[in-house]
Amino acid sequence: MxxxxxxxxxxxxxxxxxxxAAAREFKSRGAKVVVTGKRQHAVDEAANKLGVTGLLADQADLNQLDKLVTDIKSSLGNVDVLFINAGVAFFESIVxxxxxxxxxxxxxxxxxxxFTLQKFLPILNDGASVIFLTSGNTALTMENSSVYSASKSAVSHLAKIAAKELARRNIRVNTVNPGPTETEMQGKFGMDEPTLKGMKEMVISQVPLGKMGVPEDVAKLVAYLADNAVSSFITGAEFFIDGGMAL
Known part of the structure; x- marks a missing residue:
């Protein structure tokens, strides 16, 4: 098993x-998976394709987080793995x-x-695993990424403090920091196709492995950190999965 x-x-x-990709990985390994999102159609479509539970929730809305926690508690009970993955990015100069x-x-x-972490704490099982998705940008000083990089760096520091505070409950907290990864989000940067293509080529030129990652790479790492059988002594750690870009 x-x-x-x-x-x-x-x-x-x-x-x-x-x-x-993470939901698909956990589902394939027999977990009971809940995915959230702030667009009802997208959540329903993903949940149906994956065969998991989909719930509408905007991570930035505390009232919606309260409802999410209540709904999950009443339907599934306590939570073993919390993957705080939702995020948004704009790449623009400071000016x-x-x-x-x-x-x-x-x-x-x-x-x-x-606040996702805070709201879920009462229904996290002792011995649970919390994984934050941050970014390889936390180790870079890339132009046009000041607010995005700062917001993700704040999450990285939050995770380290949470790892200390929650250790008494044997809850492990780690971060996964992806580098350039082929995802839907890249189509939401507000760039036209030639500009986006140029940005991708520029980014790949800075990756020692010479390619972009795929979501499945990150999903397998997240599942590894969620599995107490193989990662029970790992907490407060950052895992860069970026093809060596942060070197």
Whole structure:
């Protein structure tokens, strides 16, 4: 029997990209998976394709987080794995970053991650695993990424402090920091196709392995960190999965 069989796994932003791949990985290993998202159609479509539970929730909305926790508690009980994956990115210079872009990234990436953890604490089993998705940008000083990188760096530091505070409950907290990965999010950067293509070529030129990652690479690492049988002595750690880009 797989060590993740019948474990309750919650994945925020699980209707696409890395979250979707992680949901598929956990489902294949026998877990009871819940994916969340803030677009009802996208959540329903993903849940139906994966054969998992889909719940509508905006990670940046505390009232929706409260409802999410209540719904999961009443339907599935306590949670064994919490993958705080939802995030948003805009790549713009400091000069041209708008207040709306700033607020969106901070509210979703940092505030949303913080309060998702806080709200779920009462229904996390002792010995649970929490994984935050941050970014390889936490180790880089890439132009046009100031707010995005700062918001993800804040999550990385949050995870380390959470690992200390929650160790008394034997709850492990780690971060996965992907580098350039082929996901749906890349189509949401507000760039036209030639600009996006040029950006991808520029990024790949900085990756020692000379390619972009795929969501399945990240999903397998997340599942590894969720499995107490193989990662029970790992907490407060950062795992870069970026083809060596941060070197």
């Amino acid at each position: 797989d060590n993740l069989t019948n474990k309750v796994v919650v994945i925020t932003g699980g209707n696409s990209g890395i979250g979707y 041209h970053t708008s207040e709306a872009q700033f607020d969106t990234m901070v509210n979703v990436n940092f505030k949303g991650s913080f």
